[in-house]
Amino acid sequence: MCGIVGAVAERNITAILVEGLKRLEYRGYDSAGLAVFNNAGVLERRRRVGKVSELEQALAGEPLAGRLGIAHTRWATHGAPSERNAHPHFSGSDLAVVHNGIIENHEALRKQLQGLGYVFSSDTDTEVIVHLLDHKLKALGDLTVALKATVKDLHGAYGLAVISAKQPDRLLAARSGSPLVIGLGLGENFLASDQLALRQVTDRFMYLEEGDIAEIRRDSVQIWSVDGQPVVRESVQYHEGAEAADKGEYRHFMLKEIHEQPKVVQRTLEGRLGTDHVLVQAFGPQAAELFAKVQNVQIVACGTSFHAGMVARYWLEELAGIPSQVEVASEFRYRKVVVQPGTLFVSISQSGETADTLAALRNGKAKGPDNGGYLASLAICNVGISSLVRESDLTLLTQAGPEIGVASTKAFTTQLVALMLLTLSLGQVRGTLAKGVEAELVEELRRLPTRLGEALAMDGTVEKIAELFAEKHHALFLGRGAQYPVAMEGALKLKEISYIHAEAYPAGELKHGPLALVDADMPVVTVAPNNELLEKLKSNLQEVRARGGELIVFADGEANMSNGEGTHVVNMPHISDALAPILYTLPLQLLSYYVAVLRGTDVDQPRNLAKSVTVE
Numbered sequence: 001m002c003g004i005v006g007a008v009a010e011r012n013i014t015a016i017l018v019e020g021l022k023r024l025e026y027r028g029y030d031s032a033g034l035a036v037f038n039n040a041g042v043l044e045r046r047r048r049v050g051k052v053s054e055l056e057q058a059l060a061g062e063p064l065a066g067r068l069g070i071a072h073t074r075w076a077t078h079g080a081p082s083e084r085n086a087h088p089h090f091s092g093s094d095l096a097v098v099h100n101g102i103i104e105n106h107e108a109l110r111k112q113l114q115g116l117g118y119v120f121s122s123d124t125d126t127e128v129i130v131h132l133l134d135h136k137l138k139a140l141g142d143l144t145v146a147l148k149a150t151v152k153d154l155h156g157a158y159g160l161a162v163i164s165a166k167q168p169d170r171l172l173a174a175r176s177g178s179p180l181v182i183g184l185g186l187g188e189n190f191l192a193s194d195q196l197a198l199r200q201v202t203d204r205f206m207y208l209e210e211g212d213i214a215e216i217r218r219d220s221v222q223i224w225s226v227d228g229q230p231v232v233r234e235s236v237q238y239h240e241g242a243e244a245a246d247k248g249e250y251r252h253f254m255l256k257e258i259h260e261q262p263k264v265v266q267r268t269l270e271g272r273l274g275t276d277h278v279l280v281q282a283f284g285p286q287a288a289e290l291f292a293k294v295q296n297v298q299i300v301a302c303g304t305s306f307h308a309g310m311v312a313r314y315w316l317e318e319l320a321g322i323p324s325q326v327e328v329a330s331e332f333r334y335r336k337v338v339v340q341p342g343t344l345f346v347s348i349s350q351s352g353e354t355a356d357t358l359a360a361l362r363n364g365k366a367k368g369p370d371n372g373g374y375l376a377s378l379a380i381c382n383v384g385i386s387s388l389v390r391e392s393d394l395t396l397l398t399q400a401g402p403e404i405g406v407a408s409t410k411a412f413t414t415q416l417v418a419l420m421l422l423t424l425s426l427g428q429v430r431g432t433l434a435k436g437v438e439a440e441l442v443e444e445l446r447r448l449p450t451r452l453g454e455a456l457a458m459d460g461t462v463e464k465i466a467e468l469f470a471e472k473h474h475a476l477f478l479g480r481g482a483q484y485p486v487a488m489e490g491a492l493k494l495k496e497i498s499y500i501h502a503e504a505y506p507a508g509e510l511k512h513g514p515l516a517l518v519d520a521d522m523p524v525v526t527v528a529p530n531n532e533l534l535e536k537l538k539s540n541l542q543e544v545r546a547r548g549g550e551l552i553v554f555a556d557g558e559a560n561m562s563n564g565e566g567t568h569v570v571n572m573p574h575i576s577d578a579l580a581p582i583l584y585t586l587p588l589q590l591l592s593y594y595v596a597v598l599r600g601t602d603v604d605q606p607r608n609l610a611k612s613v614t615v616e
């Protein structure tokens, strides 16, 4: 989503702000802007629609210099991408705010503030923040005190940076549901929505926690926690190993990326969850209006992303009550498709440059909704500046960060999270999902990163099980319901990096053919959460055991499955059925990784494969 950069220093900070924006630009943008307290003591701003380079050009024509400033790249949720809607937003000429996130009670606040005489100059939700802050500032006299009072009235998600010409000694920050990090310098300090933006100026960072408010001055940082108490947040030294371009303590990128999943899932959720519901606007300003018209969903993707789409189909039909289809893009693009009225076209791709997926989108868009075409297109993608994002009506970016290992891991689980957000949003807007169910799933989503961490703690157990595969040539993966695509993804991972032939079947299909293959040389991997299909699955497993097949079962601890002759049970943390596909993916990724390591293959760059499949 959007990016925030801020600075308070002794030197001119304009170039630092612009460089910071450029580093965040890969996530997506539609406009950019900055406000600087200039050397003449005036708050000045420049804003431009389009890339940061447009803003840079504007600054080349009309330079700006100062020692205190805030900057933003915007990805619109409320109000079209235009110069007047670009951040920073001002109240009068003294106060400027940039904001990441969504203010849900913006309409009520807008009315209230208009009643107080404030005139709005944008269509954004953000502008209510700056006027409300101005209102409080007039009553309370101090910017920090006024910000603390302001955030109490905001509902929704925000990462905020604030400056005022009246108190130009400080840069203020507030975080709730949208990340912020302070960059610590010598006699200068910085702020950003991601430390990536600040690596040009410092390697020491302090991460704000939920509800924190920070007062950042040139030579000091003071933070208050959500309950108003002063707190000290640990400052951490960045070292190269912590970032994508380096494997750090891990032997392979793939293992590092597997272990990053709790963090990137958390990031993908940030700014997108309200107290008990999904913030539908996270899909873009027109999302709510469009989603209300959706009667059907067509998902198109390739490889791992296709498996994410298959899981989503179960969710969309079961939770949101929407008929859904999913198809591999290389087939879909050449078919004469009959489009049901009111169909939302959803494409999924890590890179957003997958040739078949792009072609499918372009074909899908060829006819408009009034000519038998799709209602609208939505991209679920990890790269904000990709073709898929540019050419789709709506986007939800996964926040997996750069994925280097060719076999996709964290991109898949963040896609699943994005698709769950889509499911809940469609169910919410169309009124097909009970409020209580949505609230429960939102709560579960918040707990998901912790559950993923618990699953990853079983790394050593999975490594031992991998030994069973080292000498094998074939493997079978079984699942039922939404775990069937998880089994498919598990088989794909094993094929990709260990070169063992693996196939996935819905467990009920076993006796319709594949059972003929089962013998002691064919390990059978099963994902068995504790759902209503468990008893049926247990019978399928008996069918395997009866033929001497070796069983590896990843099961909910509460499913009461036990180890036995030829049966290896790995107990998983308990999770709701709906989110189980995300959790159960992790041990399968670890399994394929350790099998590949044992077999000595090139884990990160398996033979014959490429990361971003930009050719047909």
Ligand code: HGA
Pocket: 001, 002, 003, 074, 075, 076, 077, 078, 079, 085, 099, 100, 101, 102, 103, 124, 125, 126
């Ligand atoms: N709601 C604000 C900020 C949007 C945002 O965080 N995008 O990533 C706006 O629409 O300007």
